[in-house]
Amino acid sequence: MERVVAKFGGSSVADGVQIRKVKAIVEADPRRRIVVVSAPGKRHSAEAKLTDLLYLCHEMAAMSTDIGEPFGLIRDRFTEIAAQLGLKTDVVALLDRFGEELTAGCSRDYAASRGEYFSARLIAEYLGGEFVDPAQYIIVRPNGTLDPLSYKQLGDRMHDTSALYVMAGFYGSDRNGKIKTFSRGGSDISGAIAARAAGAMLYENWTDTSGILMADPRIVDSPQTIDEISFREIREMAYMGASVFHDEAILPVREAGIPIRIRNTNRPDDAGTLITAQLSENTIVATEIAGIAGRKDFSMICLEKSLMNKEVGFAHRLLGIFRDQGVSFEQCPSSIDSISVIVEDAQLQGLDELILDEIRRQLEPDQLFLERNLALVAVVGEGMVRTVGIAAKIFNALKEAEINVRIINQGASEMNIIIGVAADDYEKAVRALYAAFVVDSRTVSARFS
Numbered sequence: 001m002e003r004v005v006a007k008f009g010g011s012s013v014a015d016g017v018q019i020r021k022v023k024a025i026v027e028a029d030p031r032r033r034i035v036v037v038s039a040p041g042k043r044h045s046a047e048a049k050l051t052d053l054l055y056l057c058h059e060m061a062a063m064s065t066d067i068g069e070p071f072g073l074i075r076d077r078f079t080e081i082a083a084q085l086g087l088k089t090d091v092v093a094l095l096d097r098f099g100e101e102l103t104a105g106c107s108r109d110y111a112a113s114r115g116e117y118f119s120a121r122l123i124a125e126y127l128g129g130e131f132v133d134p135a136q137y138i139i140v141r142p143n144g145t146l147d148p149l150s151y152k153q154l155g156d157r158m159h160d161t162s163a164l165y166v167m168a169g170f171y172g173s174d175r176n177g178k179i180k181t182f183s184r185g186g187s188d189i190s191g192a193i194a195a196r197a198a199g200a201m202l203y204e205n206w207t208d209t210s211g212i213l214m215a216d217p218r219i220v221d222s223p224q225t226i227d228e229i230s231f232r233e234i235r236e237m238a239y240m241g242a243s244v245f246h247d248e249a250i251l252p253v254r255e256a257g258i259p260i261r262i263r264n265t266n267r268p269d270d271a272g273t274l275i276t277a278q279l280s281e282n283t284i285v286a287t288e289i290a291g292i293a294g295r296k297d298f299s300m301i302c303l304e305k306s307l308m309n310k311e312v313g314f315a316h317r318l319l320g321i322f323r324d325q326g327v328s329f330e331q332c333p334s335s336i337d338s339i340s341v342i343v344e345d346a347q348l349q350g351l352d353e354l355i356l357d358e359i360r361r362q363l364e365p366d367q368l369f370l371e372r373n374l375a376l377v378a379v380v381g382e383g384m385v386r387t388v389g390i391a392a393k394i395f396n397a398l399k400e401a402e403i404n405v406r407i408i409n410q411g412a413s414e415m416n417i418i419i420g421v422a423a424d425d426y427e428k429a430v431r432a433l434y435a436a437f438v439v440d441s442r443t444v445s446a447r448f449s
């Protein structure tokens with residue numbers, strides 16, 4: 001039987017009420033045979049995330065401080081969930097043992113992993129599924145990447161297509177069996193690994209929003225949800241700041257050609273967003289772009305030098321200066337006698353004068369200056385290079401909004417057009433572009449012409 005992996009994030013397993021919704025979702029589709037869960041998330045904005053409490057306990061224990069208060073909150077969360085769901089597991093005994101491990105100096109990763117571990121144990125009992133401890137099957141290398149042997153091991157463990165498995169997200173172990181977590185939000189990665197290991201037909205990522213939005217809802221009022229987006233597009237959107245899901249979670253399923261669907265546990269009838277290798281004909285015909293994303297806090301180092309184009313290795317030497325300072329760059333637009341390097345402010349901090357001095361010394365530019373407070377906005381869409389009028393629409397919208405365009409860059413991926421504007425114009429630019437592509441284009445022309 002074809003199987004679906006359903007991964008439920010922190011808000012979907014925050015308490016008994018949410019976990020009942022999880023059960024209803026799992027039971028609604030017999031193909032949902034593999035469930036991957038996060039640690040309980042916040043029930044309201046003022047509450048601490050359980051994983052944060054675990055890190056706090058570990059930190060306090062390491063300083064030999066009494067962990068009673070944060071540990072009490074963790075204990076309360078799990079005992080409450082067990083009580084709400086009428087579970088038999090002796091949570092108190094499990095947590096007491098864990099409390100002793102914390103005070104005895106367990107590792108930071110081990111401490112953090114227990115949020116997912118207890119969550120999965122309780123949910124496995126509630127759903128009547130087999131608990132799968134990823135520590136035994138998922139191997140995380142010292143550099144944090146996945147050992148591909150994990151797919152085989154996990155696939156073997158979950159070979160029975162009729163069984164229901166419930167796996168803890170967020171962690172695996174190193175070659176010596178020591179618990180190792182992924183980076184924050186890493187249960188998304190675990191779900192993707194499970195999907196690939198099981199050869200699933202679909203990876204469902206259940207969260208608290210009905211999919212990925214076409215623009216940042218803090219800037220655009222009620223932006224539309226993206227129905228379908230390609231793996232390539234989602235990379236661009238995520239890179240340019242759109243909050244999607246963990247970007248490392250894309251690779252395992254993308255390589256295996258397994259689509260992802262982002263869905264809302266609180267609105268299970270909403271279709272959500274499908275992330276796929278190949279966009280459907282319908283999407284291609286009905287939409288011009290996938291979305292608009294962007295980020296602030298960039299600076300641009302601009303230099304001019306006559307006959308720069310004739311100097312072999314000029315750009316190489318320029319970028320070498322950034323490399324020598326350990327600064328990575330974002331974009332590098334250039335023309336005949338000028339070139340600019342756009343860098344994230346966080347990267348440049350404290351190094352700007354040093355870099356400018358080195359450029360002066362090594363490259364002897366005619367002009368050199370640093371421009372701060374820039375924002376980059378990306379209009380993302382697979383087929384925009386082949387669609388007539390996209391650039392015109394972008395620049396017309398920005399002109400109408402009286403926004404001065406500082407940088408224009410169409411990357412080699414031919415997947416987006418990136419525009420640099422003053423940081424103060426950032427929100428206005430996003431709104432103007434959204435209006436041009438979405439609001440004014442409800443009856444849109446073909447995405448690919």
Ligand code: ASP
Binds near residue numbers: 010039052169187
């Ligand atoms: N619980 C972990 C975190 O808060 C992992 C996850 O939820 O995906 O980062």
